[in-house]
Amino acid sequence: MRQLAEHHRNKLAPAAEAFGWQIELFFKALKQNLKIKTFVGTSANAVRIQIWTALIAILLLKILQFKSTFGWALSNLVALLRWNLFSYRDLWEWINRPFDTPPESPAIQGELFDLDSILP
Numbered sequence: 001m002r003q004l005a006e007h008h009r010n011k012l013a014p015a016a017e018a019f020g021w022q023i024e025l026f027f028k029a030l031k032q033n034l035k036i037k038t039f040v041g042t043s044a045n046a047v048r049i050q051i052w053t054a055l056i057a058i059l060l061l062k063i064l065q066f067k068s069t070f071g072w073a074l075s076n077l078v079a080l081l082r083w084n085l086f087s088y089r090d091l092w093e094w095i096n097r098p099f100d101t102p103p104e105s106p107a108i109q110g111e112l113f114d115l116d117s118i119l120p
Contacts (some may be wrong), residue, residue: 027057029074033078061081062074064077064081067092067095069096070095084098087104088102
């Protein structure tokens with residue numbers, strides 16, 4: 001039985017080392033790209049929520065990077081997304097041609113209520 005356990009342990013050691021390296025790369029990407037210095041909460045649940053949120057953010061960024069024809073570096077994509085966060089642009093057009101001149105601003109938003117019909 002001991003030999004069987006050691007055989008499986010030796011067989012799985014390279015996979016465990018590779019997985020550990022992926023975890024290190026994940027936390028390095030979090031620190032570099034998402035500017036996460038410390039965890040906000042310290043309870044186990046708070047840390048889990050923050051890790052899941054970071055995983056989702058990295059996944060979305062990786063999807064954008066993969067779908068783009070521009071050839072983004074992840075750090076450049078994050079920086080330019082931050083810079084253009086509140087500008088009105090079609091994401092899929094921008095992701096492929098980030099340095100094109102943005103289109104004209106959309107039409108001014110209409111009024112919430114038609115005051116002419118309410119007031120005499």
